[in-house]
Amino acid sequence: MCRGQETFKHRLEDVRDKELENLIVDDKHGIIYCYIPKDEPYPDPVSISPDLVHLPNTLPLLNSFPRPEMKAKLKHYTKFLYVRDPFLRLISAYRNKFRQHNEYFYQQYGRHILRLYANQPDPPQSVDEANASGMRVSFQNFIQYLLDPLTERKEPFEPHWRQMHRQCHPCLIKYDFVGHQETLQQDTSQLLKILMLQDDIQFPPSYENMTTPAFLLDWFSAVPLEDRRKLYELYEEDFRMFGYKRPRELLDG
Structure with a gap:
């Protein structure tokens, strides 16, 4: 995937x-971990209370070190990440x-999505008001937001839906281990x-991972076929790079 790809x-x-900013360094054990939000069924590392962290200081990020030290750590430390099926x-x-x-x-996102893709020019001011009125961002609205070219032009994707390869740079960093959420244990x-x-x-x-093709079909049932195909193109590098099969049941009609 990386050979000859200038992107x-x-x-x-x-x-x-x-x-x-997603690379956590553990100097004691010589480890670098690239975390990808959200690592269900466990919380994001950054959301864990400091009181629950046993080390006296929180682990530093790789970008807190000078560049020569970054290079040395990337060369000698054991580097790993965990990935997940992009659509899941x-x-x-x-x-x-x-x-x-x-x-x-x-x-930050819900009111904007409701305005642009749910035909709600003046969405409720708070999430409580929105819930009380039964107004929610639908999954289809969310997909429309991701597929809109203006979303990426305005600012990079939020980390929870930013492509995994863009957060962990597997063509730059030679990972020693790539784990999969589906076989986590x-x-x-x-x-x-x-x-x-x-x-x-x-x-x-x-x-236990209970995900099945029927689960995916249920979630994407309201998303038009053409949008599903565009969404796959948007995340195709993650599918291919990390060994996930193209979801034919969603894309072949």
């Missing part, structure tokens, strides 16, 4: 510090940010062995 970043010099990730982001009570996302057991931490860390159990 991907291949050198650290081509990446701004802001683009490295979008469903998760929608459910968490627009179906649950989330005032911030309603103000097995992959994490293997990762802890690679890091030689299997005796020090007890990974909490996750819920």
Whole structure:
């Protein structure tokens, strides 16, 4: 995927510090972890209360170090990330940010989406008022927002729906391990062995993955076929780069 592709970043010099904000450094164990919001069934690392963190100081981000030190850490540390089916990730982001009570996302994105794609010129001022009136951003509205070229021109995608490769730069960083959300328990057991931490860390159990093609079809049933195909094009690099099959049941009509 990376060979000969100029659209991907291949050198650290081509990446701004802001683009490295997802890389967490653990100097004690020589580890760099690229987190991709939202890592269900566990919370985003940045949302964990400092009181729950056992280390005396929070782990630094890679972009807090000088460039020569960044290069040295990227060369010598063990680097890993976890990925998820891109469409399931979008469903998760929608459910968490627009179906649950989330005032911030309603103000920053929900009202804008309702105005542009739900024919609501004056949406309620708060998420409580919107819920009371039965006015919600639909999944189809959310997909319309993602597909609108003006969304990306206005500002980069919000991290919860930004493409995974744009957050972790797999053509720049030679990851030692790429885990999948769908096989989280097995992959994490293997990762802890690679890091030689299997005796020090007890990974909490996750819920069973009940995702089926019917689950995807149910969520995308109201999304027109043409929009589904455009959405796949938008996230195609993530599908191909991280080993996810093209969802034919959604795209072939």
